[in-house]
Amino acid sequence: MQYLRQVWTIAAKDLRSELRTKEALNASLSFALVILLLFSFAFDPTAEMTREISGGLLWLVFAFAGALLLNRSFARELENDCLDVLVTSPVPASALFLGKALANWVLLLGIEAVCLPVFGVFYNVDWARQPGWLALVLLLATWGITVIGTMFSALTVNLRLRELMLPMLVYPMLIPCLMAAMQLTTALVAGQAPEGDQLAWLRMLAGFDIIFTALSVALVETVLIG
Amino acid sequence: MREKILYVVGALAALLLARNIWAMLTGLPDEAFQGAIFRIIFFHVPAAFTCFLLFFVALTASVSYLKTGRMQWDSLAVSATEAGLAFGAANLVSGMIWARIIWGIWWTWDWRLTSMLVCWLLYAGYLVLRRAVEEPAQRARLSAVLSILSFTVVPFVFFSIKWFRTQHPQPVLYGEGKMDAAYRAMLYGNWVPLLMIAALLVAVRMRQERRLRELDALRREAHAF
Amino acid sequence: MTALAVENVWKYYGDFPALRGIHFAAERGACVALLGRNGAGKTTLLRILAGLSKPSRGAVRVLGQDCLSAEVRRATGMLGHGIGIYDELSAYENLRLFAALYGLPDAHRAAMEWLERTGLERVRDGLVREFSRGMRQRLAVARAFLHKPSLLLLDEPFTALDDRAIALLQGLLRESLASGATIVMSTHQLREALELATHVVLIVKGRLAHAGERTAAMVDDPGYLYRTYGEA
Numbered sequence: 001m002q003y004l005r006q007v008w009t010i011a012a013k014d015l016r017s018e019l020r021t022k023e024a025l026n027a028s029l030s031f032a033l034v035i036l037l038l039f040s041f042a043f044d045p046t047a048e049m050t051r052e053i054s055g056g057l058l059w060l061v062f063a064f065a066g067a068l069l070l071n072r073s074f075a076r077e078l079e080n081d082c083l084d085v086l087v088t089s090p091v092p093a094s095a096l097f098l099g100k101a102l103a104n105w106v107l108l109l110g111i112e113a114v115c116l117p118v119f120g121v122f123y124n125v126d127w128a129r130q131p132g133w134l135a136l137v138l139l140l141a142t143w144g145i146t147v148i149g150t151m152f153s154a155l156t157v158n159l160r161l162r163e164l165m166l167p168m169l170v171y172p173m174l175i176p177c178l179m180a181a182m183q184l185t186t187a188l189v190a191g192q193a194p195e196g197d198q199l200a201w202l203r204m205l206a207g208f209d210i211i212f213t214a215l216s217v218a219l220v221e222t223v224l225i226g
Numbered sequence: 227m228r229e230k231i232l233y234v235v236g237a238l239a240a241l242l243l244a245r246n247i248w249a250m251l252t253g254l255p256d257e258a259f260q261g262a263i264f265r266i267i268f269f270h271v272p273a274a275f276t277c278f279l280l281f282f283v284a285l286t287a288s289v290s291y292l293k294t295g296r297m298q299w300d301s302l303a304v305s306a307t308e309a310g311l312a313f314g315a316a317n318l319v320s321g322m323i324w325a326r327i328i329w330g331i332w333w334t335w336d337w338r339l340t341s342m343l344v345c346w347l348l349y350a351g352y353l354v355l356r357r358a359v360e361e362p363a364q365r366a367r368l369s370a371v372l373s374i375l376s377f378t379v380v381p382f383v384f385f386s387i388k389w390f391r392t393q394h395p396q397p398v399l400y401g402e403g404k405m406d407a408a409y410r411a412m413l414y415g416n417w418v419p420l421l422m423i424a425a426l427l428v429a430v431r432m433r434q435e436r437r438l439r440e441l442d443a444l445r446r447e448a449h450a451f
Numbered sequence: 452m453t454a455l456a457v458e459n460v461w462k463y464y465g466d467f468p469a470l471r472g473i474h475f476a477a478e479r480g481a482c483v484a485l486l487g488r489n490g491a492g493k494t495t496l497l498r499i500l501a502g503l504s505k506p507s508r509g510a511v512r513v514l515g516q517d518c519l520s521a522e523v524r525r526a527t528g529m530l531g532h533g534i535g536i537y538d539e540l541s542a543y544e545n546l547r548l549f550a551a552l553y554g555l556p557d558a559h560r561a562a563m564e565w566l567e568r569t570g571l572e573r574v575r576d577g578l579v580r581e582f583s584r585g586m587r588q589r590l591a592v593a594r595a596f597l598h599k600p601s602l603l604l605l606d607e608p609f610t611a612l613d614d615r616a617i618a619l620l621q622g623l624l625r626e627s628l629a630s631g632a633t634i635v636m637s638t639h640q641l642r643e644a645l646e647l648a649t650h651v652v653l654i655v656k657g658r659l660a661h662a663g664e665r666t667a668a669m670v671d672d673p674g675y676l677y678r679t680y681g682e683a
Contacts, residue, residue, distance in 0.1 A: 002554065009551045017539050081533020085594070088501045089552045090524040151375070155368055159358045169355065172348040173375065176382035197389070208382055215378060219371050222292060225519075226364055226504045295507065297465065362465025363507075443466035 006091045010099025011106075017076070018107060024072045025107060032065035032115050036122060050123045055186030058119060059178050063145060063171070065115075066108050070149030071166050073100050074157040083157065083224075093221035101143075101150040101216075108142050129191040137188065140205050141181035144212065148173050151216040154223050180205040232429055239422035246416050263327045266320050267409075272417035273317040274342065276424050278380070280310030281349065283428075285377040288370035297439060298432075300366035303373055305431035307352050309424050314346045337388040344383050348376045362442060452515045454479045454633040455500075455602060460509035462495055468657055469495045470506075475652055475662040477633050479601075482624070484648035484665070485637035486676060491654045493637040497606050500635060501529050513602055525553055528600030530608050534591035536579055542566060542590055543575040546597060553598035565593040569619060588616040596623050603627060605636040609643050621647065645670045653680050 018025055039057055043049070077083035086096055120127050127134060152170050156162045180201040187198050194202055250265045284306040291299035321339050326332050333339070352372050359365035455477040462470040470492045477483050487493050498504040500511055502519050511518040513526070529535075536545045543562055550558035566572040569589040579587060588611070595603070603624070609617055624634060624647055638644035645651070645665060653661040653676055661680040668675050 006552065009548065013537075013540075013548055016544070017537060021539050079533075079538065081531055081535050082537060084501070084503055084531055084533065085529065085535035085549075086552075087503055088524060088527065088529050089549070090521045090554060091552050092521070155371060156355075156358075158364075159355075161358050165351075165354055165358055168347075169351040169372070172344050172351065173379050175344055176379065176386040179386045200389070204382070204386065211378065212375075215375065219374065222367060223371055225502070226367065363463065439466050446464065446467040 003092070003095055006095040007099045007102065010086075010091065010096055011102040014073075014100055014103035015106060018103070024069050024076075025111070028065045028069040029111050029114060031068055032061050032111060033118060035061050035064060036115070036119055040122060045123070047124060050125060051189060052186065054119075054123065054125050054189045055182040055184070057123075058115075058185055059141070059181045061115060061119075062108070062112055062142070063174060063178055065111055066142075066145045066149060067167055067170060069107060069111070070104055070146065070153055070170075071163060073104055073150050073153040075153065075162065078157065087224055093224050094217040096224075097150060097154060097216060097220040100153075101146050104150055105143055105146045108146060109138065112138060112142065125189060127189065130188040130193055133194060134185070134188050137181060137184045137202070137205070140202075140209055141177055141184075144177035144181075144205065144209050145174060147209065147212050147216055148177070151212075151220065151223075154220055157224075177205060177208050180208070228429075228433075232426060235422055236426050239419045239426065242419035242422070243416075246412065246419065250412060250416075263324060266324050268413055268416040269420075270317055270320040270324060271413055272420045273313045273320065274338075275417060276420050277310045277313040277317060277342075278345075279421075280306045280313065280424060280428070281345075281377060281380070284310065284373050288373035291366055291370045295363075297362065297366060298436075300362075300370070301432045301435035301439075302428070303366075303370060304353075304356065304435065305428040307349055307373065308431060309427040311346060311349055311353070312427065313420070313424065314342060314349070317342055318346065337384075341384045341387045344387070345376075345380055348379065348383075352376060362439060453477070453512075454481070454514060455483075455635070456512045457496075457500075458510050458512065460496070460499060460506045460511060462492075462499065462504070463507040470499075470654075471657045472509075473654070473659050474509075475659065477635070477650060479631040479633055480628050481650055482628055482634040482636065482648045483650045483652055484641075484644040485635055485652050485654070486641070486644075487637075487654035487660075492657045493654055494606055496654065497531075497604055497635065497637055500602075501527065501531075501604050523602070525598070526601045528595040528598065528603045530591060530595045530603075530605045532606055534587055536587065536590055536594055538580040539578060541576045541578055542571050542582070542586075545579060545590065546593060549594050549597055555598055561597055565597050569593045585613045585616055588612050589619060592616065592620055592623065596627070600627075601632045603632055603634045603636075605634070605638075607638055608636060609638060617643070641674075641676075642670075651676060653677070655680070 036057075039061075043053070045053065074083065077086060087093065116127050119125060149170055152166055152173075156166055156169070159165070183201050184194065184198060184205070187194065192198070246268070250268060284303045287299045287303035287306060291297075291303060318339065321342075322332050325334055325339075352369055355372055356365055356369050359368055453476045457473055457475050460470055460473045461468060473492075473496060475483075485493050485496065495504070499506050500518060502524055505519070513523045516523050518524075518527075537548075540548065543566060546562035546565055547558050550561045555561045563572070563575075566575050569592060571586060571590060571593070574582070574586065579590065582590070595605075608620060612620065621643075628634060628647075628649075634647075636644055636648070648665045650663065651661065651665050651669060652659065661676070
């Protein structure tokens with residue numbers, strides 16, 4: 001119980017900090033919108049083609065924008081040596097990690113909520129055909145991205161060249177999660193409820209989330225305490 | 227003494243390879259559909275096996291390092307990963323050569339090549355991380371965690387990419403495309419010298435790591451005081 | 452049970468030993484001045500005491516429990532080089548946060564109390580970003596003492612403090628000592644430290660050169676310690 005309260009305290013602090021300054025949020029959101037715009041120049045897709053690539057395009061945008069947001073997750077604690085204070089405190093490293101992941105998840109979902117209608121307007125995509133399933137996919141896949149991103153933010157927090165390295169490390173690890181999300185989203189946009197193959201993707205996504213959350217929770221203390 | 231053993235292993239591996247290549251070229255008949263180039267499979271497939279075996283060794287070494295804190299495990303982890311990347315690259319390049327000759331294209335996004343590429347990038351990231359950390363214990367600790375995360379994602383990579391349509395030939399060691407017994411024997415047979423080369427590479431690299439650690443300790447001592 | 456027991460602590464960075472067999476103990480109400488040249492290992496030792504780093508060999512026990520446990524963390528307060536407070540939160544929000552993290556039953560009351568004690572109650576809702584340096588230092592001190600720690604770890608606390616903050620800190624340290632806390636303070640400001648200290652520990656090149664009570668000779672002539680036990 002106390003553990004959950006600690007997770008919540010950390011999450012609330014991160015959310016309050018970010019919502020007050022909005023630095024990472026703005027950068028991430030602008031980046032997402034600019035990429036959406038640029039993709040239109042790269043492809044000039046027909047209506048049918050758009051439906052086929054919608055899932056892929058959407059999750060590429062979310063992955064790039066998400067990376068921008070997640071990078072800062074632990075790095076922002078370095079100012080004023082706040083990270084040391086957090087680690088010294090009785091809050092376990094895993095609670096620190098989960099609290100930050102939770103805050104990041106909420107922020108990333110917020111960015112996605114803004115991008116979806118914009119994407120829908122720019123590319124004439126109707127996202128509302130299977131809203132329930134789409135919401136589930138968004139929640140699960142975003143959690144996957146968040147967990148990996150937050151974990152790597154912790155891993156690289158004390159390193160110089162952190163910003164340069166993070167994309168190289170994070171994206172390959174996200175590939176299974178992103179692929180599942182892309183497949184599922186493309187099918188959902190076409191109006192099909194998941195069945196057969198799609199359910200397999202959904203199960204894989206859930207499995208990915210569970211396994212990497214567990215692994216991160218187990219390993220984050222090793223990463224933060226030298 | 228240890229050096230002598232390494233030389234002997236190297237010589238044996240070279241001999242075995244020479245013998246295998248000779249057998250491949252003279253003993254085995256050409257494959258029905260693909261012709262002479264099919265022999266590349268005797269390097270292409272064992273290289274992939276060796277690559278993942280080495281990544282598994284790196285995983286065990288990483289876990290051992292985290293448990294015991296002894297730097298020898300870190301040396302093994304980095305050596306095995308580097309050797310694994312070498313064999314992975316061999317698999318990718320031989321695959322590309324094969325694809326060019328058989329299908330006329332250098333690259334295809336079939337599931338095996340793509341998965342291997344993703345795994346290669348994953349572990350290349352391991353080396354990138356190591357370069358960014360100067361302090362040896364911190365470097366060992368962080369890269370051990372990365373090694374564990376990377377190995378965990380490997381099965382996910384394979385499953386997810388495989389569920390796409392594939393252009394790669396059917397599996398040759400099991401299932402319908404099963405190879406002739408002689409071919410299979412050569413494939414496993416050629417794995418032996420490759421494993422010996424892998425062990426050699428790892429051993430040489432580990433010795434290098436040990437010297438680097440000594441140098442680093444001396445340098446720190448000199449600078450500190 | 453000893454309040455603080457550092458038991459044969461070694462710390463390796465790779466193959467290089469930054470700390471070699473540090474062994475000393477401190478009782479309740481003791482103030483240990485941790486002395487040594489730059490690079491001797493003071494900060495490394497403090498980080499281990501704070502639970503930020505694990506010793507390669509040996510252990511640190513506080514009242515019998517390992518210093519990495521949650522109970523000990525709850526009783527430890529730290530003032531490091533950085534101030535350890537959030538610029539984008541207000542003074543009140545900062546203290547409230549840390550009170551919650553340390554599991555204080557009434558976070559609001561604790562935060563308000565310490566805002567008053569450090570003279571910051573009028574700017575409680577101001578963002579720390581807008582504070583003067585002196586105000587930030589006082590808030591940092593509040594953060595460190597908020598949960599009434601029984602083990603206080605300070606890394607060169609008097610550097611960069613203005614006189615108001617120094618007076619505040621010295622008062623709080625005396626008060627904590629009187630109520631039985633143990634203090635370990637690494638410092639270059641020999642005079643201020645030695646005035647408060649009851650014991651001194653001198654670290655030379657990672658080794659324990661001297662651990663003992665503070666004597667009058669040390670206070671009168673701070674260089675005495677280095678000359679007698681370490682390099683000049």
